[in-house]
Amino acid sequence: MPARDKYHDNFKNALAKDGWRITHDPLRLKWGNKDLYVDLGAEQLLTAEKAGCQIAVEIKSFGGASEMNDIENAVGQYFVYRSVMARTEPSRTLYVAVHDQVFIEIFEEPVGRLIIEDYQIPLIVFDPQTELILRWIPNKPIVD
Structure with missing residues (x-):
């Protein structure tokens, strides 16, 4: 399994505070002979009778020597x-x-x-100190 991101626990706490239940830590994906690990899987339930909204989240700190290399790797991943x-x-x-x-x-x-607009990559912005989610881009998912 890959190493956890520097802010893994901070974000996990922020997601829980925002009403999400962590279902996988990490979320294992398998395709052919390859295993992939997304940092977290979570769901939010509206009622016990309805299916919830499910998300997977890859946490990125962008702490490498080159911001451009970090963004290229994150987009590819x-x-x-x-x-x-x-x-x-x-x-x-x-x-x-x-x-x-x-x-x-x-x-x-x-x-x-440009990357957000052209590739429609959904983002969650969080504050690691307060462990709060500040922004969902484009929007927070809504449970039907």
Whole structure:
């Protein structure tokens, strides 16, 4: 299994505070002979009678030597996971979670906005100190 992101526990706590139940830590995906691990699987229930909204979240700290290399790797990983999930976990929506400073420094910059707009990568922005979710992009999923 891969190493956990620096902010794994902070984000996990933020997700729980936001009303989500962690179902997988990590969420294992299998395709052929390959195993992939998305950081978290979670669901939110509206009532006991209704099926909940399910998500998977890959947490990224962008702590490497190059922000551009970090974003290239994150985008590539997102699409690999999304392709496998479309076939194995089609009811889940895949998100990338980033802390608030990464969002400001990367995703509010022109190249980050371009990637979000062109590739429609859903983001969750969180504060690792308060362990709160600050923003869902495009929007927080709604349970029907």
